[in-house]
Amino acid sequence: MQTSFPENKAGHEWWRSAVIYQIYPRSFADGNGDGIGDIPGITSRLDSLAELGIDAIWSSPLTKSPQKDAGYDVSDYRDIDPLFGTLEDFDDLVAKAAAKGIRIIMDLVPNHSSSMHPWFLEALASEPGSKERARYMFRDGKGENGEVPPNNWESVFGGAAWTRVTEPNGELGQWYLHIFDSSQPDFDWTNPEVRAEFESVLRFWLDRGVAGFRIDVAHGLIKADGLPDIDDNNSTMSGQPKDRAKPHPFWGLEGVHEINREWRKVLDEYQDRAMCAEAWVMPLSRMATWVRKDEYHQTFNFAYLETPWKKDSQFKVINESIKEFSAVGAPATWVLSNHDVIRHSTRLSYDKVPKQGDGIGPDYEQPNEELGLRRGRAASAFMLGLPGGAYIYQGEELGLPEHTTLDGKFREDPTYFRTNGERVGRDGCRVPIPWEANSPGYGFSTEGKSWLPQPENFKAYARDVQTDNPGTTLELYKSLLQIRKSHELGHGDLVWKNELIAETGLCYQNGDVMVVANFEGAGLEVPAGEILATTQVGLTEGDQLEADQVVWIKI
Numbered sequence: 001m002q003t004s005f006p007e008n009k010a011g012h013e014w015w016r017s018a019v020i021y022q023i024y025p026r027s028f029a030d031g032n033g034d035g036i037g038d039i040p041g042i043t044s045r046l047d048s049l050a051e052l053g054i055d056a057i058w059s060s061p062l063t064k065s066p067q068k069d070a071g072y073d074v075s076d077y078r079d080i081d082p083l084f085g086t087l088e089d090f091d092d093l094v095a096k097a098a099a100k101g102i103r104i105i106m107d108l109v110p111n112h113s114s115s116m117h118p119w120f121l122e123a124l125a126s127e128p129g130s131k132e133r134a135r136y137m138f139r140d141g142k143g144e145n146g147e148v149p150p151n152n153w154e155s156v157f158g159g160a161a162w163t164r165v166t167e168p169n170g171e172l173g174q175w176y177l178h179i180f181d182s183s184q185p186d187f188d189w190t191n192p193e194v195r196a197e198f199e200s201v202l203r204f205w206l207d208r209g210v211a212g213f214r215i216d217v218a219h220g221l222i223k224a225d226g227l228p229d230i231d232d233n234n235s236t237m238s239g240q241p242k243d244r245a246k247p248h249p250f251w252g253l254e255g256v257h258e259i260n261r262e263w264r265k266v267l268d269e270y271q272d273r274a275m276c277a278e279a280w281v282m283p284l285s286r287m288a289t290w291v292r293k294d295e296y297h298q299t300f301n302f303a304y305l306e307t308p309w310k311k312d313s314q315f316k317v318i319n320e321s322i323k324e325f326s327a328v329g330a331p332a333t334w335v336l337s338n339h340d341v342i343r344h345s346t347r348l349s350y351d352k353v354p355k356q357g358d359g360i361g362p363d364y365e366q367p368n369e370e371l372g373l374r375r376g377r378a379a380s381a382f383m384l385g386l387p388g389g390a391y392i393y394q395g396e397e398l399g400l401p402e403h404t405t406l407d408g409k410f411r412e413d414p415t416y417f418r419t420n421g422e423r424v425g426r427d428g429c430r431v432p433i434p435w436e437a438n439s440p441g442y443g444f445s446t447e448g449k450s451w452l453p454q455p456e457n458f459k460a461y462a463r464d465v466q467t468d469n470p471g472t473t474l475e476l477y478k479s480l481l482q483i484r485k486s487h488e489l490g491h492g493d494l495v496w497k498n499e500l501i502a503e504t505g506l507c508y509q510n511g512d513v514m515v516v517a518n519f520e521g522a523g524l525e526v527p528a529g530e531i532l533a534t535t536q537v538g539l540t541e542g543d544q545l546e547a548d549q550v551v552w553i554k555i
Helices: 039-043 045-052 088-097 118-125 192-208 257-270 284-291 312-328 370-384 413-417 458-463 473-486
Strands: 019-023 056-059 076-081 103-108 162-166 171-177 212-215 273-278 333-335 390-392 494-496 505-512 513-516 530-534 549-554
Touching: 019 473, 039 212, 045 473, 056 192, 076 088, 088 103, 103 192, 192 257, 257 273, 257 284, 284 312, 312 494, 312 505, 370 473, 370 513, 370 549, 413 458, 473 530
Parallel strands: 019 056, 019 390, 056 103, 103 212, 212 273, 333 390
Antiparallel strands: 162 171, 494 505, 505 513, 513 549, 530 549
16 A cells, blocks of 8 residues: 655655654553553554644554564564454555645664564474574573573673573473573674565555554664674663773674665665664764765654763764764654663653663652753744654654652563563553643553553643643644744754853754753843744743753744
8 A cells, every 4th residue: 555645856755844743552542441452543643743833653563473572572574463453444544644735754673583483483393403493593601501691791681691491302492692681682783584575564554554664673683693792781772882882792783784775675666665773873973874875864863862961961962963963864754762772751850860772660769850840841842943844753743751659560561570670671661651731641541551551640641631731732733843843943944142141051943943951040031033833821021031941043
């Protein structure tokens, strides 16, 4: 099935400037009342997303899965999980979204499959050295009887990255690699059969009309020859070694670029398709190698996401991003939140937060909710005026904070269980979002059910109490996205104008729009011009811009 969108001119392709809205499907909207979001739920809320002004939806995995890691453990790459609906429901979503000018981007998980994938079940039933095992990373153990894992690698979710199997003869035998949970065995991407399979999967979804893919763990597919030990295990998605001159043995190796180019050739056979890499590689000059003209179209700018709300830090990362991505002819992308990190409206209230993937629990110092919301709104407004592509995580347009007091008995993130609760994991940013303040489950589910409990403070953030309510975060986002689109800021150029304002702020011009942010201290005198949008409620020309506030001005 093909969808039809306006043809883009070279250099003005849709993905270069798109505002892409991430949906975490089990937490967006529940259409059948079982307490878990689904595809019909997404389809039923398309009007709200069209009103917001987005260009595309990227959905976290909808494919068939035992849901050991919320769908990132795929058992069938060519089917929709019954939890979310059917292929027919998906086709309906693609068609109805297209009618509203919204593209659908799939989440593809190529680093690993589910341990319930037919290939892995075949591998377990086969002998060491078989072609079935060659699709995955099976290795003999060390020690007198193979009782020691092949190396010292640790899982991102905690614990060893190896699990030993019982062979068909009933004896303990080989080990298999899983950079994540034991239910997520890593593929061996040196195997041509694996590569051919995923090219086929890409075509399956492209033929159904998807606009492209977000590629999960795009930087982890190739492992170093010999699988050497790691000097500095840190269980993060970047795994940045202390000695950056020494490559990490499974993050961001050069061999991945060959796979990138193979996939780009597939996408180039189709019109107006794009793929975005989840590649936690630093520095930005290295990340930019992922978006050379024959590789990915975009990659998430995690350097920007992790930058604190401080003037000098923001100035540096924005300059570096635009410089490095422009050098390879790619757009910079901007992102503040997603399903793997603490929501930025909470994160920015702290001077220091737990490392990526750990989350905040009830035993951690609790956030200043008011400060977090103010800085979160300011950071969003400062970001959305920048040239390039932008990503929004569901609920951030409501100013939604992290759920930081979630009890352990409700948690589902594998990190929580693999570390015996020492690391609470990512559930806090994945709680179902509120639609209606006075409905059961805040309107998320027709029956009021919710797979993760929603905190009471979500009521104040519900979409219905913010809609058409001047000064709310939702109306701020609507205004910013409308201005961004009508002034073509995504295709614009950034020029710093810091000389026009006090030293506590930053000021940049993009086209005929000037964006001013004040980071600290007393009020900042705003340059003259028509105020288009502002995070500071009631701000008028001639007023002072307070700390942690942003204004857009037409010049």
